[in-house]
Amino acid sequence: MKYLCLVYYDENVINAMSPQEWESLNKECIACGDNLRSTGHFLGGNALQPVNTAATLRVRDGRPHVTDGPFAETKEQLAGFYLLEAENLDQVIQLAGKIPPARLGSIEIRPIRELQPD
Template sequence: MKYLLMIYENEKAWEALPKAETEQLMGEYSAYTDSIQKSGNFVAGEALQPTQTATTVRVRDGKRLTTDGPFAETREQLGGFFLVEAKDLDEAIALASRIPSVRLGCVEIRPVIDFSDSMG
């Protein structure tokens, strides 16, 4: 089953980290990504640009509305994700607990709906 591991962290806290700590975390991310690629769990993963680059889109009464920035102000922002293949939620939790930023923020795990069987 596929799970989306959404990485939330405080952008301001991340930006305030000393360069050496940022480099260490990026090295840990590289090692983590390499390990889940080798184990066969990796499907996809990306880091996201900061929230100030976001655009939120809504359509109301047939009119498209766009807003600069994220939908809501929060203390933690979505900073990236991994899409993984795991046998069950326990394995997904184990994978999420190894993501380096889990020490700074949190990782939300969401199972992905597989529509392939119903779209015959």
């Protein structure tokens, strides 16, 4: 089964890191991805740019409405995602627990709902 693991953390905590701490965290994330890839669990993933680069789109009455930033104001911001393959929720929890930013924020785990074509 496929699971989307959404990585959330407080960007203020990240912004307060020294360049060396930030580089170390990024190296850990790369190593985590490499390990998940080597075991066949990693299907894809990416880090996201900071929330100040985001836009939210809504279409109402056929017209687009765009606002700056993410949809919700929260303490933690969506920072990236891992798309993982796992046998069940227990296994994906074990795998996601190794994602380094889990120490700084949270990982939301969502099963993928496969849409069936007609």
